[in-house]
Amino acid sequence: MAGGFDAPLYLASPPGDTARLFVVEQPGQIQIIQHGLRLQAPFLDIRNRVGSGGERGLLSVAFHPNYAANGFLYVNYTDLQGDTRVERYTVSAGDSNLVDTASHKLILFVPQPYANHNGGLVMFGPDGLLYIGMGDGGSGDDPQNRAQNPDALLGKLLRIDVNTGGAAPYGIPSDNPFAAGGGAPEVWALGLRNPWRFAFDWSAGLLYIADVGQNEWEEVDVAAATRPGLNYGWRIMEGSHSYIPDPGNSSKLEPPAVEYSHQDGCSVIGGFVYRGTRSPALVGQYFFTDLCGAWLRSFTYSGGNVTSRTLWTPDVTFSTPLSFGEDARQELRHLNGNHLLEVAMLIRIRSLALAALTSASLATTAVASGPPWISIELPANPYDESTKGAYLLVHSFHHGAAIGYIVTGTAEGIVNGERRSVKLEFAETSRTGVYALQRSWPEQGTWTLVIKANQGPDDAATAVVDLGPNGEVEAIRVPTMQRGRWTVPAPVAMSDIDAALRGRAATLARR
Numbered sequence: 001m002a003g004g005f006d007a008p009l010y011l012a013s014p015p016g017d018t019a020r021l022f023v024v025e026q027p028g029q030i031q032i033i034q035h036g037l038r039l040q041a042p043f044l045d046i047r048n049r050v051g052s053g054g055e056r057g058l059l060s061v062a063f064h065p066n067y068a069a070n071g072f073l074y075v076n077y078t079d080l081q082g083d084t085r086v087e088r089y090t091v092s093a094g095d096s097n098l099v100d101t102a103s104h105k106l107i108l109f110v111p112q113p114y115a116n117h118n119g120g121l122v123m124f125g126p127d128g129l130l131y132i133g134m135g136d137g138g139s140g141d142d143p144q145n146r147a148q149n150p151d152a153l154l155g156k157l158l159r160i161d162v163n164t165g166g167a168a169p170y171g172i173p174s175d176n177p178f179a180a181g182g183g184a185p186e187v188w189a190l191g192l193r194n195p196w197r198f199a200f201d202w203s204a205g206l207l208y209i210a211d212v213g214q215n216e217w218e219e220v221d222v223a224a225a226t227r228p229g230l231n232y233g234w235r236i237m238e239g240s241h242s243y244i245p246d247p248g249n250s251s252k253l254e255p256p257a258v259e260y261s262h263q264d265g266c267s268v269i270g271g272f273v274y275r276g277t278r279s280p281a282l283v284g285q286y287f288f289t290d291l292c293g294a295w296l297r298s299f300t301y302s303g304g305n306v307t308s309r310t311l312w313t314p315d316v317t318f319s320t321p322l323s324f325g326e327d328a329r330q331e332l333r334h335l336n337g338n339h340l341l342e343v344a345m346l347i348r349i350r351s352l353a354l355a356a357l358t359s360a361s362l363a364t365t366a367v368a369s370g371p372p373w374i375s376i377e378l379p380a381n382p383y384d385e386s387t388k389g390a391y392l393l394v395h396s397f398h399h400g401a402a403i404g405y406i407v408t409g410t411a412e413g414i415v416n417g418e419r420r421s422v423k424l425e426f427a428e429t430s431r432t433g434v435y436a437l438q439r440s441w442p443e444q445g446t447w448t449l450v451i452k453a454n455q456g457p458d459d460a461a462t463a464v465v466d467l468g469p470n471g472e473v474e475a476i477r478v479p480t481m482q483r484g485r486w487t488v489p490a491p492v493a494m495s496d497i498d499a500a501l502r503g504r505a506a507t508l509a510r511r
């Protein structure tokens, strides 16, 4: 269980809860990361109700928009028979970090004819209604043509109102396309194969659906979130390509906004439109990845068209991308293998590396003979227990070699309105030139770290790191002009950082 989680499939927080992240584990538990620390006891444990493995398991959680008052959360899982259950649970009255498992209330039950294509996401939309992604039920080629059958709940995006319905567990919104007949009243959109993940961009009023394809085409669909009854085409179409034609079906079919072939992957993993604050350059980008593709892509969408596409190449080796999650600050996490990687941070590190490369190409000759330089490698995800271990790494180099000069530092910040300065206590350097700093800044306030490596009075390298209220990195500045020459930190692969961090943290922990 590297990273401390057992097959994490999803991550969410109740509205406004910036202190906690809730990590959904496939076997049937939800874990809490509170102020960056993983709590020992699970928030929810329904492993005895969940059938897990392959595409089955506890697949997502959604907190009620009024969770702070009612304590309601909704989970989507496959039960011991493999059928889909959406259930409501209630947080314990006396412990906000524990769900009362006896509070389970069945909201929706959908029999599953095959093991695969269970959809799996529950999410509240901007309209306060609960959306449920349902796959076509599985096998291949949707053998019973359920996705195009308006009476079937499989192969659909459903929308229900958990706040109405009287004695029933939910009500039907009056503007659902089949609210008055013609199909199952819960249906919101049709023609989906396996919408593992979908997302709302509240600011733009758009709904993004990442629908996993059959043999050749993966797709992301985008539409106005208020348009009911759209038919996304499966199985008549796979992506924008004819698949199993049905001359008797005259539905208007919506083409995908973005598709890619299986030369680039195997199963699309939908994310979110970035609306966080940590990396303003990413705002408006819809991020997605692929189970087999080991890449991170995004696109922007405006006026009914894709307006830009970006292929990101973070300095990290993805193992198995499984999902994205969004916290209460709208920062994104990329759930990859057993890790929760912050998207803004991955990309920030990448851009720093790119900036370094750019500068290096301008000053190639200076690099080999310049003063020392510092490369600050921030594990940087204060919510990730595996890196939260509270160490900041500082690599100090000279003439391209790791050096053992004393690294000093100060931290300055505003804490509760009062300006404070503290001396940083670095651990002794290792022979690899890696220093580790135990993070000890307070939870509240904004801090700046100033870190120096000194060889002599004119030979100093300084790095400035701005930290946010929870110790997260908001900016890194590395002034590099020394003796009139520019020097730059060499880019360091995330995998190396990770390895160095773990090794160093383990060493320090043994002291």
Ligand SMILES: [Ca+2]
Pocket: 191, 211, 219, 232, 233, 234, 237, 238, 239, 254, 256
């Ligand atoms: Ca489609």
